[in-house]
Amino acid sequence: xxxxxxxxxxxxxxxxARRFAVAGYGGTSLQDIAREVGCSKxxxxxxxxxxxxxxxxxxxxxxxxxxxLDDQLTGLTGTAAQKAAAAGFVDLAVRFRREIALLRxxxxxxxxxxxxxxxxxxxxxxxxxxAGHSDRPGARITALVLLAxxxxxxxxxVDIPDDELRPALxxxxxxxxxxxxxxxxxxxxxxxxxx
Amino acid sequence: xxxxxxxxxxxxxxxxARRFAVAGYGGTSLQDIAREVGCSKxxxxxxxxxxxxxxxxxxxxxxxxxxxLDDQLTGLTGTAAQKAAAAGFVDLAVRFRREIALLRxxxxxxxxxxxxxxxxxxxxxxxxxxAGHSDRPGARITALVLLAxxxxxxxxxVDIPDDELRPALxxxxxxxxxxxxxxxxxxxxxxxxxx
DNA sequence: TCAGGGTCTGACCGATCGGTCAGGCATGCT
DNA sequence: AGCATGCCTGACCGATCGGTCAGACCCTGA
Numbered sequence: 001x002x003x004x005x006x007x008x009x010x011x012x013x014x015x016x017a018r019r020f021a022v023a024g025y026g027g028t029s030l031q032d033i034a035r036e037v038g039c040s041k042x043x044x045x046x047x048x049x050x051x052x053x054x055x056x057x058x059x060x061x062x063x064x065x066x067x068x069l070d071d072q073l074t075g076l077t078g079t080a081a082q083k084a085a086a087a088g089f090v091d092l093a094v095r096f097r098r099e100i101a102l103l104r105x106x107x108x109x110x111x112x113x114x115x116x117x118x119x120x121x122x123x124x125x126x127x128x129x130x131a132g133h134s135d136r137p138g139a140r141i142t143a144l145v146l147l148a149x150x151x152x153x154x155x156x157x158v159d160i161p162d163d164e165l166r167p168a169l170x171x172x173x174x175x176x177x178x179x180x181x182x183x184x185x186x187x188x189x190x191x192x193x194x195x
Numbered sequence: 196x197x198x199x200x201x202x203x204x205x206x207x208x209x210x211x212a213r214r215f216a217v218a219g220y221g222g223t224s225l226q227d228i229a230r231e232v233g234c235s236k237x238x239x240x241x242x243x244x245x246x247x248x249x250x251x252x253x254x255x256x257x258x259x260x261x262x263x264l265d266d267q268l269t270g271l272t273g274t275a276a277q278k279a280a281a282a283g284f285v286d287l288a289v290r291f292r293r294e295i296a297l298l299r300x301x302x303x304x305x306x307x308x309x310x311x312x313x314x315x316x317x318x319x320x321x322x323x324x325x326a327g328h329s330d331r332p333g334a335r336i337t338a339l340v341l342l343a344x345x346x347x348x349x350x351x352x353v354d355i356p357d358d359e360l361r362p363a364l365x366x367x368x369x370x371x372x373x374x375x376x377x378x379x380x381x382x383x384x385x386x387x388x389x390x
Numbered sequence: 391t392c393a394g395g396g397t398c399t400g401a402c403c404g405a406t407c408g409g410t411c412a413g414g415c416a417t418g419c420t
Numbered sequence: 421a422g423c424a425t426g427c428c429t430g431a432c433c434g435a436t437c438g439g440t441c442a443g444a445c446c447c448t449g450a
Contacts, residue, residue: 008397026221027304029437040399045439047397105300109222137355138363141348145367149344153336160332168333172340176371203427224407235429240409242427 009047011037016054020102025055025110052115055102062096063119070122073129085129086173090150094166097154104155123147130177139178146173204242206232211249215297220250220305247310250297257291258314265317268324280324281368285345289361292349299350318342325372334373341368 015036019028030051034041048054069088076084093100103110111120130143150169157165210231214223225246229236243249264283271279288295298305306315325338345364352360 006397024304030439031436041438042400042440043398046399051438104303108299109219137359138366141352141355141360141363142367144348144351145341145344145364147344148347149340149342152343152347153339156339157336160336164332165336168336169340171333172337172371172373176367178367201427225409226406236408237410237430238428241429246408 008037008039008043012039012044012047013054013058017058017098017102020055020058021098021104024104025102025106052113055110056115058102059099062092062099065092065096066119066122070125073125076129078132081129082132082177083174085126086146086177087170089126089130089147090166090169090173093150093154094162094169097158097165100151101155101158132178134178136178142176142178146176203232203234203238207234207239207242208249208253212253212293212297215250215253216293216299219299220297220301247308250305251310253297254294257287257294260287260291261314261317265320268320271324273327276324277327277372278369280321281341281372282365284321284325284342285361285364285368288345288349289357289364292353292360295346296350296353327373329373331373337371337373341371 012033016028016033019032019036022028023032030041030044033054034044037044044054048057069085069092072088073081073085110116111123127140127143127147130147131139134140150173153169154165207228211223211228214227214231217223218227225236225239228249229239232239239249243252264280264287267283268276268280305311306318322335322338322342325342326334329335345368348364349360
């Protein structure tokens with residue numbers, strides 16, 4: 001049988017995920033992680049170049065999916081962009097809520113680090129899509145409220161099953177989003193804008 | 196005239212607010228604050244018992260208003276609780292968005308400290324009021340998304356004037372809240388249906 | 391039997407943190 | 421002049437942080 005192959009690497013990863021979720025990235029020391037695994041801090045740093053590399057490996061799957069979503073949103077405008085962004089982000093947030101919980105408000109600090117710089121750009125494009133690429137303050141405010149709120153809710157409601165959380169969030173978003181390209185009483189004359 | 200009365204206490208307070216807003220509470224050292232004021236770290240600790248006391252004095256006005264809001268919400272139920280909580284919290288968040296920005300995701304950590312323990316209870320009651328005191332998952336999820344989203348938005352949009360931010364947030368909240376005690380399909384008068 | 395590579399560790403490093411303390415300095419009252 | 425008081429500081433403290441390093445302990449293949 002598969003008798004106790006150590007897999008220290010994986011154990012460290014799992015322990016780090018648990019600690020980060022409780023105390024955040026900044027609030028968790030390498031010593032904490034080592035203690036949880038039952039090894040020395042030096043062992044943690046033998047398996048991972050540094051603390052940031054640990055976080056990066058933990059976040060990698062979520063980041064990949066986030067980039068895919070970003071690709072899918074390119075070219076979409078108006079309500080189409082809003083709906084696609086809403087469905088895509090809600091699904092992503094629900095699936096990776098453990099990863100979102102890891103960062104718990106440390107987004108602003110972590111995104112400043114060069115290793116995560118491109119994430120910031122993606123999140124700005126995502127917010128823009130949520131606003132239907134409108135620059136109306138109402139649309140921009142709504143987009144930010146929803147994106148931040150969804151992240152927080154997913155990090156908080158770890159006990160609710162995906163199939164319950166996802167539709168509830170999606171319904172909320174569709175209810176709350178400002179329609180962006182349909183407030184005009186007579187729209188046909190404005191389509192030359194696209195050309 | 197009032198010629199250069201030092202008011203070091205106030206200067207430290209202002210400098211701390213500026214630094215906390217940029218780097219967060221945990222990310223700001225007493226040394227940083229002292230450097231910004233142009234005094235020594237020991238001077239900061241001469242005017243304030245410790246770092247936490249500095250934060251407490253900075254947050255005091257906002258906390259007072261939060262407690263007032265909490266009082267006003269006691270006894271309200273259903274949609275009345277939702278609307279009162281929405282109006283009250285949006286107003287509070289807009290007015291004190293600088294204070295909210297100070298904490299930037301450090302709520303979970305700071306609320307664990309005994310000095311801020313009662314804030315956690317208030318915020319839970321507030322969330323409950325947002326949900327119209329319903330325990331439907333949809334209502335609870337919506338409440339959390341909106342509360343967290345509003346906080347984040349207020350911390351982010353420091354450049355938008357109050358009079359623009361407040362109505363936009365209020366409209367969003369009223370649009371997004373699940374009605375909780377009005378699931379009736381037909382209003383009392385059926386003839387206004389034509390309108 | 392021995393060499394070598396993968397794994398792991400205790401000891402240690404420099405930096406930084408919040409906080410303490412004795413004392414310097416200016417001012418104003420007696 | 422002498423003294424008390426309020427304000428401020430440099431030097432220092434113990435703790436903790438992320439990270440380094442030489443070496444010990446396996447296991448395996450020659």
